Amino acid sequence: MKDVFNEKALHHPAIKKGQMTYTLIGCGDFYDQEREKVWCPWTQTNVEKYTLHIVNRPDAEADFTNLRDFGNFVVETLCAPETSENATLNVVSDHISYNEIAALLGKYFQRPVERKVISENEMHNFVANPSTIPQELSVESAFPADFWLLVKAFQGQGRFWRPRGQVHNHLFPGFETTTFEKYFQQRLDKSNNDLIHRI
Numbered sequence: 001m002k003d004v005f006n007e008k009a010l011h012h013p014a015i016k017k018g019q020m021t022y023t024l025i026g027c028g029d030f031y032d033q034e035r036e037k038v039w040c041p042w043t044q045t046n047v048e049k050y051t052l053h054i055v056n057r058p059d060a061e062a063d064f065t066n067l068r069d070f071g072n073f074v075v076e077t078l079c080a081p082e083t084s085e086n087a088t089l090n091v092v093s094d095h096i097s098y099n100e101i102a103a104l105l106g107k108y109f110q111r112p113v114e115r116k117v118i119s120e121n122e123m124h125n126f127v128a129n130p131s132t133i134p135q136e137l138s139v140e141s142a143f144p145a146d147f148w149l150l151v152k153a154f155q156g157q158g159r160f161w162r163p164r165g166q167v168h169n170h171l172f173p174g175f176e177t178t179t180f181e182k183y184f185q186q187r188l189d190k191s192n193n194d195l196i197h198r199i
Contacts, residue, residue, distance in 0.1 A: 030067055035142060050109075052113065054118065054156060058117060058156075062154075080171075090168055094178075
């Protein structure tokens with residue numbers, strides 16, 4: 001559906017006539033959505049353990065994007081129209097597997113990390129019969145659980161990434177990305193600073 005709407009936008013009559021320019025920006029999975037307790041469990045601070053819900057292969061690497069990185073990238077494109085005008089660009093903060101994320105969680109937060117792996121067959125059954133989706137997969141989410149499961153399925157198949165030539169972080173000098181490890185370091189530093197202030 002997204003591809004259909006992108007195509008319609010890029011084939012707008014004003015673009016065809018050269019009366020309007022465009023910049024289409026793609027990204028990885030937004031990994032720091034604090035409201036998403038199941039989709040982004042590592043954002044939660046008041047948990048005794050982290051539970052990662054994974055479809056298929058936990059060792060499959062996928063593209064992820066930090067929300068602040070995405071915003072900064074958009075600003076960079078606006079400040080450099082000579083680079084971004086009439087271009088399709090992509091921004092990726094990290095290329096990492098759930099196994100690697102779990103290891104980083106253990107390293108920085110020293111809490112148990114549980115991997116709940118859902119098979120592709122289970123995922124297809126859930127999507128075909130949404131009423132069978134476990135409550136824990138849909139609780140307090142802004143997204144329907146079947147959508148979440150489909151995204152995770154692409155990740156678990158090792159298909160949710162772009163080749164290097166289609167990632168454009170390097171086009172803007174000074175643009176920096178926030179890897180999962182950097183994000184966890186920042187969270188730990190903030191937590192330690194908050195603790196010092198309370199003392």
